[in-house]
Amino acid sequence: MSVHGRPLASSVLLVLAALPAGLGAAEPKLTARQEQGQALYRSTCLHCHGERVWGTFTLGRRLGANNALLENRTDLVRPYVEAVIRKGVGSMPPYRRTELSDAEVEAIADYLSRNTRAQ
Amino acid sequence: MAQVLPPNVSPERFSKALDEFAAIIGKEWVLTSEEDRNTYLDPFAPGNADEHASAGAIAPQSTEEVQAVVRVANKYRIPLWPVSTGRNLAYGSAAPVLRGTMVLDLKRMKRILEINEELGYALVEPGVSFFDLHDALRERGDTYWISSPAPGWGSVIGNALEHGVGYTPYGVHADTICGMEVVLPDGDVVRTGMGGVQGSREWQIFKLGYGPIWDGAFTQSNFGIVTKMGVWLMPAPGAVANVVVSLQDENALAPLVDTLRPLRLNDTINATYTIVNPYRAIIDDARLQGQVRADIYSGPGVLPKDVIARELAKRGKSPWSVNFNVFDVREAGLDLRLEAIRSAFGKLPRVNIDVQRWRAGEPRPGWARVDPGLFALGIVDWYGGPGGHMNFAPVCAPIGSRVVELYELIHRRFVEHGLDCYLGMLNSGNRGLILNAVMFFNRNDDDLTRRGRELYARLAAETAALGYGDYRAHISFMDHAAAMYTFNDHALRRLNERVKDALDPNGILAPGKQGIWPAGLRSFRKTGDHS
Ligand SMILES: Cc1cc2nc3c(=O)[nH]c(=O)nc-3n(C[C@H](O)[C@H](O)[C@H](O)COP(=O)(O)OP(=O)(O)OC[C@H]3O[C@@H](n4cnc5c(N)ncnc54)[C@H](O)[C@@H]3O)c2cc1C
Numbered sequence: 001m002s003v004h005g006r007p008l009a010s011s012v013l014l015v016l017a018a019l020p021a022g023l024g025a026a027e028p029k030l031t032a033r034q035e036q037g038q039a040l041y042r043s044t045c046l047h048c049h050g051e052r053v054w055g056t057f058t059l060g061r062r063l064g065a066n067n068a069l070l071e072n073r074t075d076l077v078r079p080y081v082e083a084v085i086r087k088g089v090g091s092m093p094p095y096r097r098t099e100l101s102d103a104e105v106e107a108i109a110d111y112l113s114r115n116t117r118a119q
Numbered sequence: 120m121a122q123v124l125p126p127n128v129s130p131e132r133f134s135k136a137l138d139e140f141a142a143i144i145g146k147e148w149v150l151t152s153e154e155d156r157n158t159y160l161d162p163f164a165p166g167n168a169d170e171h172a173s174a175g176a177i178a179p180q181s182t183e184e185v186q187a188v189v190r191v192a193n194k195y196r197i198p199l200w201p202v203s204t205g206r207n208l209a210y211g212s213a214a215p216v217l218r219g220t221m222v223l224d225l226k227r228m229k230r231i232l233e234i235n236e237e238l239g240y241a242l243v244e245p246g247v248s249f250f251d252l253h254d255a256l257r258e259r260g261d262t263y264w265i266s267s268p269a270p271g272w273g274s275v276i277g278n279a280l281e282h283g284v285g286y287t288p289y290g291v292h293a294d295t296i297c298g299m300e301v302v303l304p305d306g307d308v309v310r311t312g313m314g315g316v317q318g319s320r321e322w323q324i325f326k327l328g329y330g331p332i333w334d335g336a337f338t339q340s341n342f343g344i345v346t347k348m349g350v351w352l353m354p355a356p357g358a359v360a361n362v363v364v365s366l367q368d369e370n371a372l373a374p375l376v377d378t379l380r381p382l383r384l385n386d387t388i389n390a391t392y393t394i395v396n397p398y399r400a401i402i403d404d405a406r407l408q409g410q411v412r413a414d415i416y417s418g419p420g421v422l423p424k425d426v427i428a429r430e431l432a433k434r435g436k437s438p439w440s441v442n443f444n445v446f447d448v449r450e451a452g453l454d455l456r457l458e459a460i461r462s463a464f465g466k467l468p469r470v471n472i473d474v475q476r477w478r479a480g481e482p483r484p485g486w487a488r489v490d491p492g493l494f495a496l497g498i499v500d501w502y503g504g505p506g507g508h509m510n511f512a513p514v515c516a517p518i519g520s521r522v523v524e525l526y527e528l529i530h531r532r533f534v535e536h537g538l539d540c541y542l543g544m545l546n547s548g549n550r551g552l553i554l555n556a557v558m559f560f561n562r563n564d565d566d567l568t569r570r571g572r573e574l575y576a577r578l579a580a581e582t583a584a585l586g587y588g589d590y591r592a593h594i595s596f597m598d599h600a601a602a603m604y605t606f607n608d609h610a611l612r613r614l615n616e617r618v619k620d621a622l623d624p625n626g627i628l629a630p631g632k633q634g635i636w637p638a639g640l641r642s643f644r645k646t647g648d649h650s
Contacts, residue, residue: 047493054497057409
């Protein structure tokens, strides 16, 4: 049923602590919506997309280590992120409208696509 | 995809019902678009998810709205499948047993109505997740700890109703329930236990009430929709230890079980333990490092013996181990417990005992398994994604010889069906042991998935003949699991269905859940009986 009893980053706080140091420091200031997206991303998605956890491992295998951490990506476009959240991908289950509103999904997509040029 | 309708309901009738639902809760919360309906399919379906497709979802926000929705459902004979957070992964997620049932999604009812720090309980609505309750307690300084299943996005209510398990002394979640508010299948609303007294302030502190104890009857059942539930919380301990006992001997299972039994019975070990078999030791470790099966072995059949031996050695694991946490109010108490544990396990051959400790004031360590997460779900990709799993989980007394006999049968059948036998044994309370045998599959591999389904059906029939029953089942196998309860020609199922028909004459609430079918829909029952 579960992966038991290992000293793992099981809380959000620990996962957050595992983010690369200085991430975001050199980035342009986030818009209000991107900030909302960032907060949602970190509370909702990071459990599987932080360092050395499931989503990151799977994406690393598929796209290479440099593209494994979603927050560092420069090629994610908004409609793709929105589609993944609503439809799921691989073993990532979709999110329902009762879990994340359309506005929340857009905010997350806005945040993850902030470093992508020419959308 | 074509429209999915409830059985015996015409498109016109269905559309009228949807209009009435919308009039109650607002059009935006009647979710019938294809995109929305797909989010209620089982993402880890062991076969064709469409077999359990819903006709859509309805998402009310209050008890009154639930009552009104239920009345309309009766009027139009629309079956409803209530879910709290609908993350029941490995058991069907939010999908119903009967195709065309509408999901009653209670996620929007997510208030924590009370946290009582004097008495150690919370009163919550269905949409409250383990993350939510954890965060609320953290804000109050962690004076109480939750007991969470491995995935944290599930519902405090939904998980307890399903007889879920956590890893603290409060780990039998159904035992922590105290008092419910329930909407009955005819729309009436009832409060159980002391909640039956108008104005009672004792609803969450006394389980027995007066008369029959109904809380249990609303768990793993289709007799009502739980809209509020009291849950007892564990006062923060003063000291906790994590113990891992590893045994190099391949035949260590029986002595391990027999050593654990008295320690658990007298509460020296006072939380859920997990006995880990060789496959599980390897697979857990591999997945933690992001490895999949093909990184270790890609030949035919299950992992061969030499690969198992090699991988165990490489990873510093042993064929058998048990892992648990011990809790006490103070360190001196923990010392006494650990002394007894070391002395008992120290008598076994080729044993290694690892202990880590925590004391109040230190940050809570991951091994305490109290802070909820989601990473554990990654185990489903063992055969490479997109993955999933089902569980076959019979209950067995913790008597070494009996456990070994049952384990060996399960293991043999896994090998015959060509599935790696990932198995953990979890105690439920002081006396029960659940042998949780996990069938992983890759959803693109029809043959593997089919073998998993056949294996489940075979194990259910064979172990029932030996006198065992499963404790929980995937929506595709609820009839098989119910059929294991054979005494007096399935008298228990007859009782359940008599109650069902009395409470739900129109058969609108979760038809087929736990193998309980209403009179009008019994022809949908899937399986013959094992007697
Ligand atoms: C890798 C992995 C590890 C897991 N580990 C664990 C574990 O450690 N412990 C554990 O217990 N489980 C575990 N699970 C199983 C499952 O994910 C959890 O039990 C989860 O909490 C159940 O889903 P939920 O809480 O969202 O409940 P829901 O999906 O909301 O509810 C489950 C069912 O209960 C009934 N129900 C729910 N709410 C109501 C209501 N209000 N009124 C009437 N009936 C209702 C419905 O039939 C519903 O389908 C694991 C699963 C996976 C895949």
